[in-house]
Amino acid sequence: MAVDWADVYRRTYTDLVRFLHRLVWDADRAQDLAQEAFARALGQTPDNPRAWLFRVASNLAHDDARSAIRRKKHLVLIKGETETQQAVPDPQDLLEQQERVEAVRRSLARLSDRDRETILLWNAGLNYHDIAAATGLSASAVGTTLARARRRLVEAYDALEKHHVAR
Amino acid sequence: MSHVDEGNIHAYLDRQLEFAEPAAREALEAHVAECADCAALLDDARTLHAEATAVLRMSEPTTQDPPPFEVVTARAEGGAGRRTPTIARMRTLAWAASIVLAVAVGWYARPSFTNRTREAGVPTADVGLRSVASELQVEPAAESAAARGAVTFNTPETQPTVAPLDRRELQAAEQVVAAAVRDSIGVLQARQALAAAEGIRADRDNEIQALVQQRLARAAPQLEREQRRVADEVAEIAPVRARTTLADAPSLAEADQLAGVGGDGFAEGGAWREVDRTTAEQVLGTAIVAVDDLPIVGIFVPASGRAQVRVRQTLPSGRLLDLHLRRGTTAAPAAAAVATSGAPAERSAITDSTAMVILRVGELLVSGRAAVGRDSLTALLGRLREPPRLD
Known part of the structure; x- marks a missing residue:
């Protein structure tokens, strides 16, 4: 059955960008990859378009990360905020925000690929059924995976915080 | 019911349990009400x-x-498999940069053309844009220049024939102009609009360019109002530098930076006023700092009266370095560590061509921004000092 990709785009684009942003940590790249995922989707007729898109986007992000490592490209941490703010950014606020984002990035990096992807998919708004379709997990395993991912994320973040305070 | 496992508990908290089995939620709640272990787990x-x-x-x-x-859809029709996102983005940025450069340099050049115009009795805005059209030949950077050839603006000898465009192409061109007018070539909006135009078939590029020029000319009065601040900023750059360095700018971000229209609001008309050093230090409540041995081309304070100062300096390359100074009232741990170790820089972010580094110098929080690499900017900010007083 044909897929109304324009409708899927309207309902999914923002979620997809949010998901990609925490994989590539670059606002422009996240948008670019989201558009690329949709461009590749046109003409396709997957059973679960939303899950299919996130799977393609995830693959694109992993390819992009490998390319970025080869190029030794630096990652953008606060560019999105600085570009969109109309007021002059407060250096203190920027510094603290940047530290928080960096801590989250490092915490997520300590998760396994499967755990990280699952928690980010949930955070992007997918339900368990879609997460299972996007990751290949069984629906009954999604809850267990999310429980483990949440625990490891919080533990990693707490460990970084303790290290930070101890400095 | 047997004890509940952690996965089911999280599914319950995520309100996903009932999707698999409608009665599962009630069953879990009933069990937890009777089982202290599972209640604690929950x-x-x-x-x-x-x-x-x-x-x-x-x-x-x-x-x-x-x-x-x-x-x-434009992207898909342009061949998703044949062109990587990176290349697509380069093409987008290249064209965006060409538009930015055209308008920015055009506005820079405007005063001299205005004078000529007055002598000739021709409306100012038209001539300002015509000056761009007749004098500029801006080549987009890198791959795009080879792919498209130089982007030539409406010179008599290269005037392209404007064939009818379909609705999608027309919309794309309109978006380019709308973004230019709305946001004075605001980075994000222009990128998005240009991304739409970018996917158009290469063989229609000349037609699109011509159409964009027509629309820009039509929008001249609006551009004049919205982009006056661009002209003010670009006027700070020496004429030769404006033509050479801007044209060499490898990306939109860098062109943006050079033109002083960065997204941090610094260039917003009326938001900041230029002052002398003494006034700036009175506003800040302490001595300013600047990078040693770099010329200071402007010191600014917010019109709002907040205790902040902007110091603008030029690098040997002619690029601009903006320093934002503010007294820090609460020491972030990292910044405090920097201060005690004496090493200046600490947190930084980098785009393709601009970097921002935030650091603490004594009681000041300083953010530096320039169209250079992060390492270079960090090294530069390691030379922050109180500038010598000439008096």
């Missing part, structure tokens, strides 16, 4: 759930409205 899971959500929320990206769906 409490722990609820806490963990909230903490994990809070951690992720700290890195929530800035949300933006999606670009038109036509961006995607």
Whole structure:
């Protein structure tokens, strides 16, 4: 059955960008990859378009990360905020925000690929059924995976915080 | 019911349990009401759930409205498999840069053309834009120049024939101009609009360029109002430098930076006023700092009266370095560590061509921004000193 990709785009684009942003940590790249995922989707007729898109986007992000490592490209941490703010950014606020984002990035990096992807998919708004379709997990395993991912994320973040305070 | 496992508890908290089995939610609640162990497990899971959500929320990206769906269709028609996102982006940025450069340099050149115009009795705005059209031949950077050839603006000998464009192509061109007018070539908006135009078949590029020029000319009065501040900023750059360095700018971000229209609001008309050093230090409540041995081309304070100062310096390359000075009232741990170790720089972010580094110098929080690499900027800010007083 044909897929109304324009409708899927309207309902999914923002979620997809949010998901990609925490994989590539670059606002422009996240948008670019989201558009690329949709461009590749046109003409396709997957059973679960939303899950299919996130799977393609995830693959694109992993390819992009490998390319970025080869190029030794630096990652953008606060560019999105600085570009969109109309007021002059407060250096203190920027510094603290940047530290928080960096801590989250490092915490997520300590998760396994499967755990990280699952928690980010949930955070992007997918339900368990879609997460299972996007990751290949069984629906009954999604809850267990999310429980483990949440625990490891919080533990990693707490460990970084303790290290930070101890400095 | 047997004890509940952690996966089911999280599915319950996520309101996903009932989707698999409608009665599962009631069954779990009934069990937890009678089983202290499972009730404790549920409490722990609820806490963990909230903490994990809070951690992720700290890195929530800035949300933006999606670009038109036509961006995607144009991209797909342009050959998704044949062109990587990186190359597509380069092409987008290249064209965006060409538009930015045309308008920015055009506005820079405007005063001299205005004088000529007055002598000739021709309306100012038209001539300002015509000066861009007749005098500029701006080549987009890198790959795009080879792919498209130089982007030539409406010179008599290269005037392209404007064939009828379809609706999608027309919309794409309109978006380019709308973005230019609305935001004085605002980075994000222009990128999104240009992304739509970027996917158009290469063989229609000349027609699109011509159409864009027509629309820009029509929008001249609006451009004049909206982009006066661009002209003010660019006027700070020496004429030769404006023509050479801007034309050499490898990306939109760098062109943006050179033109002084960065997204941090510094260039907003009326938001900042230029002052002398003494006034700036009175506003700040302490001595200013600047990079040693670099010329200071302007010191600014907010019109709002906030205790902040901007110091603008020029690098040997002619690029601009903006320093934002503010007295820090609460010491962030990292910044405090920097201060005690004496090493200046610490947190930084980098785009393709601009970098920002934030650091603490004594009681000041300083953010530096320039179209250079992060390492270079960090090294530069290691030379922050109180500038010598000439008197």
